[in-house]
Amino acid sequence: MTQKLIPDIVIGRLPVYLRALTRMLSQGRQVTSSQELGERLGISAAQIRKDLSQFGEFGKQGTGYDIEFLTKKIQEILKVNRVWDVAVIGAGDVGHALANYGGFHQRGFRVTQIYDNDPEKIGTDFNNIRVMDIQEMKKSIKKAGIKVAMLTVPAEVAQDTVNDLVEAGIEAILNYAPVNLNVPQNVRVQYIDPAVHLQNMTYYLD
Amino acid sequence: MTQKLIPDIVIGRLPVYLRALTRMLSQGRQVTSSQELGERLGISAAQIRKDLSQFGEFGKQGTGYDIEFLTKKIQEILKVNRVWDVAVIGAGDVGHALANYGGFHQRGFRVTQIYDNDPEKIGTDFNNIRVMDIQEMKKSIKKAGIKVAMLTVPAEVAQDTVNDLVEAGIEAILNYAPVNLNVPQNVRVQYIDPAVHLQNMTYYLD
DNA sequence: TAGATTGTTAATCGATTAACAATC
DNA sequence: TAGATTGTTAATCGATTAACAATC
Incomplete structure (x- = not known):
C-alpha cells in the first residue's frame, strides 16, 4: 500500500550528500567516489553506496560517480528539482x-x-x-x-x-x-x- | 578509559525531555509518567524509561516522576545547571x-x-x-x-x-x-x- | 591487462520494544 | 489491598559494516 520502503534515516542523509555534491560541482569537480564523499562527511563509504543503491545504480565501477548526474538524481529523489x-x-x-x-x-x-x-x-x-x-x-x-x-x-x-x-x-x-x-x-x-x-x-x- | 558508555542518541533526546518537562512545570504540573511524556513527544514510554535508567533511578513505582526533580537531574546530566x-x-x-x-x-x-x-x-x-x-x-x-x-x-x-x-x-x-x-x-x-x-x-x- | 570502485549480500552491531517482577 | 508505574531483562527489530564478485 503505502511505500515506506526507504528508511527515514536514509532520506535524512540525502540532503547532506546533495549539499556536498553541489559544493564539489561549484569547485569544478566532475567525478567523485563513495570513499571521497565519505571522508568529507565523516560517513563510511559503504553506507553512502548502500543509501544510494536504494534508489538505483548511479555510479560506474572503477570510476565512481559523475557529480552532475548524481546531483540531478538526488534532486529528483528529494523532489527539489522544482521550487x-x-x-x-x-x-x-x-x-x-x-x-x-x-x-x-x-x-x-x-x-x-x-x-x-x-x-x-x-x-x-x-x-x-x-x-x-x-x-x-x-x-x-x-x-x-x-x-x-x-x-x-x-x-x-x-x-x-x-x-x-x-x-x-x-x-x-x-x-x-x-x-x-x-x-x-x-x-x-x-x-x-x-x-x-x-x-x-x-x-x-x- | 574514556567513558562512551551512554549512546549519543540517548544524549540527543535528553534536551527534548528537558524542554517538555520545563513546559509542564511552567503549567503548574508536579508529576508525570513515562507514558504521558511519551505521548506528548511521540516516543514510547519504554524508551523514555530506558534512556533515564542510564543515569539513575529518578522515578517512583506506581507514581511516576516528580517533574521538578527530574528536570534538575537532566539539567545536571547535560551540564546546563550552569551558564x-x-x-x-x-x-x-x-x-x-x-x-x-x-x-x-x-x-x-x-x-x-x-x-x-x-x-x-x-x-x-x-x-x-x-x-x-x-x-x-x-x-x-x-x-x-x-x-x-x-x-x-x-x-x-x-x-x-x-x-x-x-x-x-x-x-x-x-x-x-x-x-x-x-x-x-x-x-x-x-x-x-x-x-x-x-x-x-x-x-x-x- | 591491472587497478579501482561499484552494488549487494551476509555478518555484525546497536537500538527499540515487550514484558514483568518489584514496589510505591 | 488493588492499581499503577517504575527499572530492567530478554527478544525483536533495524541499521551499519565488511567483504567480494562484477565490471568499468
Whole structure:
C-alpha cells in the first residue's frame, strides 16, 4: 500500500550528500567516489553506496560517480528539482532572517508569504514580501496551495497555529518554536531549536 | 578509559525531555509518567524509561516522576545547571537573531561575544553586546575561556573560521553555515541548515 | 591487462520494544 | 489491598559494516 520502503534515516542523509555534491560541482569537480564523499562527511563509504543503491545504480565501477548526474538524481529523489513555495509564520528576528536567506532558491525553495499578528508589522515588507495578517493565513495558504511552512511564532501559540496550518493544507513544517508539535500522520515536522542543539553538546564538555 | 558508555542518541533526546518537562512545570504540573511524556513527544514510554535508567533511578513505582526533580537531574546530566558563555561568529541576520534570542538564558547559555569582519558592523551593538573585529576572535575567545560558539559566516570561510575557533579552545560548535566541517575528535559540531531540513520533508510530498 | 570502485549480500552491531517482577 | 508505574531483562527489530564478485 503505502511505500515506506526507504528508511527515514536514509532520506535524512540525502540532503547532506546533495549539499556536498553541489559544493564539489561549484569547485569544478566532475567525478567523485563513495570513499571521497565519505571522508568529507565523516560517513563510511559503504553506507553512502548502500543509501544510494536504494534508489538505483548511479555510479560506474572503477570510476565512481559523475557529480552532475548524481546531483540531478538526488534532486529528483528529494523532489527539489522544482521550487516549493514556503510560508513564514511569524515576522520576528527569525522570520526576518528566513525571509532574507539567500540559500533557499538554489535548493528548491522560495519564501512567498509572511504572516504576523502585530499591526505594526502587517503591511511592511520583508525582502519585497508584504507581511500579512495572520487572520488571513488559513484562507490564503489554502488558496495558494502552499504545502511547506516555517513556524517562528512564540511557544504558547505554536500548537494552535499548527492546527490552522494543517487545516490550510500544509504538509511540511520547519518548527522554530521551542515546543513539540502534535500533527496528523500525513504531516511532517522538523525541529530547529538552538538551545536543544547546544544542550546536545554540553554533555561532552567539562 | 574514556567513558562512551551512554549512546549519543540517548544524549540527543535528553534536551527534548528537558524542554517538555520545563513546559509542564511552567503549567503548574508536579508529576508525570513515562507514558504521558511519551505521548506528548511521540516516543514510547519504554524508551523514555530506558534512556533515564542510564543515569539513575529518578522515578517512583506506581507514581511516576516528580517533574521538578527530574528536570534538575537532566539539567545536571547535560551540564546546563550552569551558564555557558557563547560566542556568535558572524553578525548577519542569523547572528543578529541569535544575539537577540530570549530562549537561551533559562536554558544554560548566554551570548557574550559577537564577531564580524565588516567595518560597518564592528563597534555597533547587538542586544548590548559590542560587535568585535574577527581579527580579535582567536585571542579574545581564548582569553575569556569560551568553549561554545555559533557559526553564522558564509560557507566559503566556514572551515577556516572553524580552524581558528578550534585553536582558540572552542569545543562545541553550532554550525549555521551550509557546509560540513572537519574538526578534531574532541570538538563537537551540530548542524542547522534550514534548506537541509526542508529537503528532508519534500521527499514525502507529491 | 591491472587497478579501482561499484552494488549487494551476509555478518555484525546497536537500538527499540515487550514484558514483568518489584514496589510505591 | 488493588492499581499503577517504575527499572530492567530478554527478544525483536533495524541499521551499519565488511567483504567480494562484477565490471568499468
